[in-house]
Amino acid sequence: MNLDLSAYYSQITAQYKSGSQISGRITEKWASDNLYCPKCGSGLEQYPNNKPVYDFYCDHSNEKIIVVPRENFQLKSTRSFPKRHFSNKIQGGEYNTAMRILKQGAFPSLILLHYERREMAVKDAMLVHRLSITSSCIKPRKPLPVTARRAGWQGSIITLDVIPKLGRITMIDDSNIIDKNIVQNRWDKVSKLLKGNTIQRGWTADIINFIDRLPPRFNLNDVYRYENELATLHPQNRHIRDKIRQQLQILRDRRFIKFIGSGEYQRAE
Numbered sequence: 001m002n003l004d005l006s007a008y009y010s011q012i013t014a015q016y017k018s019g020s021q022i023s024g025r026i027t028e029k030w031a032s033d034n035l036y037c038p039k040c041g042s043g044l045e046q047y048p049n050n051k052p053v054y055d056f057y058c059d060h061s062n063e064k065i066i067v068v069p070r071e072n073f074q075l076k077s078t079r080s081f082p083k084r085h086f087s088n089k090i091q092g093g094e095y096n097t098a099m100r101i102l103k104q105g106a107f108p109s110l111i112l113l114h115y116e117r118r119e120m121a122v123k124d125a126m127l128v129h130r131l132s133i134t135s136s137c138i139k140p141r142k143p144l145p146v147t148a149r150r151a152g153w154q155g156s157i158i159t160l161d162v163i164p165k166l167g168r169i170t171m172i173d174d175s176n177i178i179d180k181n182i183v184q185n186r187w188d189k190v191s192k193l194l195k196g197n198t199i200q201r202g203w204t205a206d207i208i209n210f211i212d213r214l215p216p217r218f219n220l221n222d223v224y225r226y227e228n229e230l231a232t233l234h235p236q237n238r239h240i241r242d243k244i245r246q247q248l249q250i251l252r253d254r255r256f257i258k259f260i261g262s263g264e265y266q267r268a269e
């Protein structure tokens with residue numbers, strides 16, 4: 001992996017005129033040459049330009065024994081990096097489309113890329129595992145006013161801090177390239193932890209997100225304190241406490257937490 005973008009700047013600036021087009025092409029080309037599939041480690045393939053929702057994919061062609069479904073990725077590049085962190089609110093696509101592909105289980109993983117124009121270098125990259133993106137983190141924006149060219153069009157926002165920490169996997173941290181094995185292991189861990197349809201894994205992801213806020217050792221009542229927040233995220237469900245207990249059992253079976261006894265839990269490392 002090479003973080004230097006200068007060769008792309010000279011190559012692409014000669015081909016395109018508009019500034020936004022140039023930066024989009026530069027980071028796309030860089031990602032295509034440098035990033036890898038976190039599931040199998042192969043290089044990413046780029047979709048033809050202007051394909052909605054998906055930018056890259058991997059067919060895991062090196063996994064010979066079993067057929068593994070294609071993994072899709074969407075690239076989001078930014079030059080702004082306030083407080084050494086990606087912005088908590090990521091611009092998503094049209095809201096109803098986003099919710100539809102989410103329900104179909106077809107939402108892509110996100111690749112968040114931060115680059116510096118002055119240094120012509122990639123500085124940070126983070127993967128957001130598609131299984132950790134649930135209806136809890138996709139929010140509608142206000143529809144565009146009647147005066148707008150696309151009146152009524154409604155975008156969406158993806159809120160990063162509603163996504164459990166383990167679903168946000170750092171690939172490059174302030175110019176340091178994280179070891180590929182570490183990235184692949186983290187990816188694999190999320191794939192094993194967040195299973196089932198969008199609603200099932202939405203619950204699991206939410207409970208993990210709340211457990212992340214608690215000390216490593218906690219009890220059932222600590223998790224019950226998030227009952228109201230969970231009720232807001234899942235308005236159809238009237239049995240939030242039952243659901244909490246069910247999810248804690250699932251998380252124990254998947255070895256994310258251990259039961260210590262008498263309502264006490266311990267996070268597994």
Ligand SMILES: [Zn+2]
Pocket residue numbers: 037038039040041042058059060061071
């Ligand atoms: Zn792959």
